[in-house]
Amino acid sequence: METKTNNTFSLTDLVQSIKGHPIKTFLICLIAATLSTMDQALFSYAVPSIIDEFDIGLDAIALMLSLSFFVASIAVVVAGVMTDFIGRRRMFIVMMLLSAFFVGCHALADSIETLTLFRVLGFAFAAGLYPITATIVIEVAPARYRGMMSAWLQMSYPIGFSIGAIIASGLLENFGWRSTFYLAFFVMPIALILGLMLKETSRFKRDINHSTANSTQPKTNNRSVSNHIGELFQPQFRSRTIICFFGTFFSNIAIAGITYFLPAFLTQDRSLSDGEAASLLAWTWGIAAIGYIIASYVGEFLLTRRNTVILWQWLGAICLAVTLWSNISAILLIVGLGISTMFFFASECMRMPLVGEIFPTRLRATAAASVGSLAVTTASLIAPLLITKAVPLVGWTVTYTFFGVIPLVIAGLIFSRLENFPTGVEVEELSN
Numbered sequence: 001m002e003t004k005t006n007n008t009f010s011l012t013d014l015v016q017s018i019k020g021h022p023i024k025t026f027l028i029c030l031i032a033a034t035l036s037t038m039d040q041a042l043f044s045y046a047v048p049s050i051i052d053e054f055d056i057g058l059d060a061i062a063l064m065l066s067l068s069f070f071v072a073s074i075a076v077v078v079a080g081v082m083t084d085f086i087g088r089r090r091m092f093i094v095m096m097l098l099s100a101f102f103v104g105c106h107a108l109a110d111s112i113e114t115l116t117l118f119r120v121l122g123f124a125f126a127a128g129l130y131p132i133t134a135t136i137v138i139e140v141a142p143a144r145y146r147g148m149m150s151a152w153l154q155m156s157y158p159i160g161f162s163i164g165a166i167i168a169s170g171l172l173e174n175f176g177w178r179s180t181f182y183l184a185f186f187v188m189p190i191a192l193i194l195g196l197m198l199k200e201t202s203r204f205k206r207d208i209n210h211s212t213a214n215s216t217q218p219k220t221n222n223r224s225v226s227n228h229i230g231e232l233f234q235p236q237f238r239s240r241t242i243i244c245f246f247g248t249f250f251s252n253i254a255i256a257g258i259t260y261f262l263p264a265f266l267t268q269d270r271s272l273s274d275g276e277a278a279s280l281l282a283w284t285w286g287i288a289a290i291g292y293i294i295a296s297y298v299g300e301f302l303l304t305r306r307n308t309v310i311l312w313q314w315l316g317a318i319c320l321a322v323t324l325w326s327n328i329s330a331i332l333l334i335v336g337l338g339i340s341t342m343f344f345f346a347s348e349c350m351r352m353p354l355v356g357e358i359f360p361t362r363l364r365a366t367a368a369a370s371v372g373s374l375a376v377t378t379a380s381l382i383a384p385l386l387i388t389k390a391v392p393l394v395g396w397t398v399t400y401t402f403f404g405v406i407p408l409v410i411a412g413l414i415f416s417r418l419e420n421f422p423t424g425v426e427v428e429e430l431s432n
Contacts, residue, residue, distance in 0.1 A: 013144075014145060014148075017142040017145055018141070018142060018145060018149065021140065021199070022140050022141055022142060022149070024197070025136060025137070025140045025198065025199070025201075026137055026140070026141070026149055026152070026153065028194050028197055028198050029133035029136055029137050029153055029198075030152065030153055030155070030156055031190075031194060032092065032096050032129065032133060032191070032194050033129065033130065033133045033153060033156035033157075033160070034156040034159050034160045034163070035096075035100075035160070035187050035190065035191075036096060036099055036100075036126045036129050036130075036156075036160070036187075037126075037156050037157055037159075037160025037161060037164075038160040038161070038163045038164045038167075039099065039100060039103040039122070039126065039164075039183075039184045039187060040103070040122070040123060040126050040160075041160055041161040041163075041164030041165070041168075042103070042106075042164050042167070042168060042180045042181055042183070042184075043103075043106070043119065044259065044260050044261075044262075044263055045164060045165060045168035045169075045172065045180070045263055045274070045277075045278050045281075046106075046168070046172070046177035046180060046181075047061055047260075047263060047264060048263060048264065048267055048274050048277075049172060049176065049177035049274060050115070050177060053177070054111075054112045054115075056112060058264060058388050058391070059388045059389075060112065061384070061388075062384035062385055062387070062388035063384075063385075064112075064115075064116045064119055065119075065260055065380070065381075065384040066381045066382070066384050066385055067116065067120055068116075068119050068120045068123040068124070069123070069256075069377045069378070069380040069381035069384075070377075070381050071120050071121075071123075071124045072123050072124045072126075072127035072128075072377040072380075073374055073377040073378050073381065074124075075124035075125065075127055075128050076127045076128050076130075076131060076369045076370075076373035076374055076376075076377055077229070077366075077369050077370050077373075077374055078128070079091060079095060079127075079128030079129075079131065079132065079369060080128075080131050080132075080365045080366045080367075080368060080369020080370060080373070081229065081365075081366050081369070083131070083132050083135065083365035083366075083369075084362065084363065084364070084365045084366050087200050087204060088132055088135060088136050088139075088200060088201055088204055088365070089195065089198050089199065089200045091128070091132050092129070092132050092133070092136070092194075092195060092198060093191065093192070093195035093198075094125075095125050095126070095128045095129040095132060096125075096129055096187075096191040096194070096195070097188055097191045097192070097195075098121075098125040099122055099123075099125035099126040099128075099129060100184045100185070100187035100188045100191055101122075101184075101185070101188060102118050102121040102122035102125065103118075103122040103126075103181060103184035103187075104181055104182060104183075104184035104185040104187075104188075105118040105122070105181075106118050106119065106122065106178075106181035106184075107178040107179070107180075107181035107182050122184075127373060127376075127377055128369075128373075130373060131365060131368035131369040131372060131373045132365065133153060134150065134153065134352050134353075134356055134368050134372075135356060135364050135365040135368050136198075136201055137149055137150055137153050138150055138353055138356040138357060138364065139201040139202075139203040139204065139361070139364070140201055140202075140203075145300065146353055146357065147296065147299050147300040147305055147350065147353045147423055148296040148297070148299075148300045150296075150349065150352055150353035150356070151292055151293075151295055151296030151299065151300075151346075151349035151350060151352075151353070152292065152293075152296060152349075153349075153352075154292055154346075154348055154349035154352055155289050155292040155293070155349070157345065157348070158285040158286070158288040158289040158292065158341070158345060159285070159289055161259075161281070161285040162281075162282050162285035162286050162289070164180075165278045165279070165281045165282035165285060166282050167180060167183065168180050168278045169275050169278035169279045169282065172274050172275055172278065173274070173275040203361050204361065206361075229366060229370060231363060232359075232363065232366070232367060232370060232371065237359065237363075239417075239418075239419075240358055240359070240371075240418065240419075241367070241370075241371050243414060243415065243417050243418045244351075244354075244355050244358075244371045244372070244375075244415075244418065245370075245371050245374070245375045246375070246414050247309075247351075247411050247414040247415040247418070248351060248355075248371070248372055248375035248376060248379075248411075249375040249376075249378060249379045249411075250379070250407040250408070250410045250411035250414065251313055251344065251347060251348070251351075251379075251407065251408060251411035252375060252376045252379035252380060252383075253379045253382065253383050253386075253403055253404075253407040254316075254317075254320075254344060254403065254404040254405070254407045254408050254411075255344065255345060255348070255376075255379075256376075256379055256380035256383035256384070257383045257384075257386075257387050257399075257400065257403050257404055258320075258341065258400075258404060260380075260383075260384060261384070261387055262277075262281060262284075262337070263277045263278065263281065265396050265400070266280060266281075268396070269395070269396040269397070270330075270333065272330075276330075280330065280333070280334055283334045283338065284334055284337045284338045284341060285338075285341070286338070287334070287335070287338025287339065287341070287342055288338055288341035288342045288345050288346065289342075290342055291312070291341070291342030291343055291345065291346030292345075292346045292349045294342075294346070295308055295312055295346040295347070295349050295350055296349060296350075298311075299349075299350040299423065300423055304420050304421065304422065304423055305350045305351075305353060305354040305421070305423055306354060306415060306416075306418050306419075306420050306421065307420065308347075308350045309347050309350045309351050309354065309412075309415050310412040310415050310416055311412075312343045312344060312346055312347035312350070313343070313344055313347045313408045313409075313411050313412040313415075314408065314409065314412045315343040315344075316340055316341070316342075316343030316344025316345075316347065316408055317344065317404075317405045317406075317408035317409050317412075319336065319339045319340040319343060320340040320344070320400070320404055320405050320408070321401065321405045322336065323336030323337055323339075323340055324397050324400050324401060324404075324405075325397060325401075344408050351372070351415075352368070352372065354421070355367060355368060355371055355372045356368050356372075357421075358421060359371075383403060386403050387399055387403055390402065390403065
């Protein structure tokens with residue numbers, strides 16, 4: 001297959017192509033994903049205070065996170081399959097509402113057991129939302145700008161963490177960690193408004209109608225869940241499924257370790273206060289967002305999505321290694337961590353559309369959940385256990401080298417085995 005990419009960019013053409021329904025749908029999904037990410041980010045900033053209040057160790061936090069990701073690993077697959085069965089819009093509303101509710105309940109927890117329960121439920125529903133929003137954007141975006149719009153959607157991650165850091169830096173110092181979680185309750189009415197504004201995708205409705213009319217086409221609503229998931233391992237999809245799963249898994253070992261333990265790294269290894277760490281991270285995530293914009297352009301117009309994913313992962317590994325092993329000031333630490341995350345976090349913004357567009361409509365949400373989000377949650381389940389065991393033995397720098405830098409290199413090697421699909425063509429041409 002020829003691996004050409006679009007070689008020109010026109011702002012006028014972009015505006016004309018995405019105006020109306022595509023940009024409205026994109027903005028709804030971006031707001032939803034950003035708010036959900038912000039809700040989840042609040043927990044990482046509250047970790048040092050939670051440790052102090054409940055008199056627990058970092059290993060207890062690791063178990064809490066791992067349990068959350070274990071349940072989320074199941075939830076994302078269920079959410080993906082249900083999204084392919086009953087529709088994108090319905091599942092969007094359910095996942096966003098329940099996620100916000102249980103995150104808000106964090107503030108009411110009177111024991112570490114209750115907090116763990118709310119954490120597990122809140123993250124499970126939030127994890128289910130991400131492949132849904134990614135699927136929606138892939139299906140409504142014009143082919144020429146699908147990668148760019150999908151990449152912009154992934155900016156919800158650094159933006160959400162940056163907003164969460166700004167909020168946390170003020171509230172933690174003055175009102176305590178519980179105050180940050182009350183904000184999640186305000187997300188619930190916003191979720192209802194966004195759900196009412198969102199329309200079901202025409203690709204999903206057309207696929208359902210086509211499968212009903214065509215007896216040779218697999219009928220999504222009439223076949224078993226096991227057959228539906230099993231189709232991912234049919235000969236035409238098997239290598240894509242395996243490569244994308246393990247490539248995503250290794251890159252997210254690094255991403256999970258950085259995301260949830262960077263505040264602890266800054267307070268324990270670099271001697272910053274909770275507020276100072278949150279403020280520093282607000283700048284770090286802001287810098288990281290730039291990488292998403294650059295990656296969206298490179299992956300759409302200069303390189304293929306696969307090659308952009310590989311390049312961004314390897315550049316992120318190099319920058320992270322230099323930052324970890326350098327004795328630098330707080331300002332340079334912001335720059336170093338920002339550039340590092342700008343690359344390897346932003347590699348996700350090309351991986352998501354890559355996974356979404358190489359599987360057919362009837363499998364798209366299931367693939368996004370099973371191949372993408374399941375790999376993310378599995379890696380995020382394992383990473384906290386590895387990191388909290390390693391830190392007391394070898395320290396933060398060596399730990400992040402083994403479970404940050406090296407997994408990124410491995411991920412790039414794995415993705416190099418994937419066929420180099422072209423960009424800027426209709427998804428049906430890639431997914432069959």
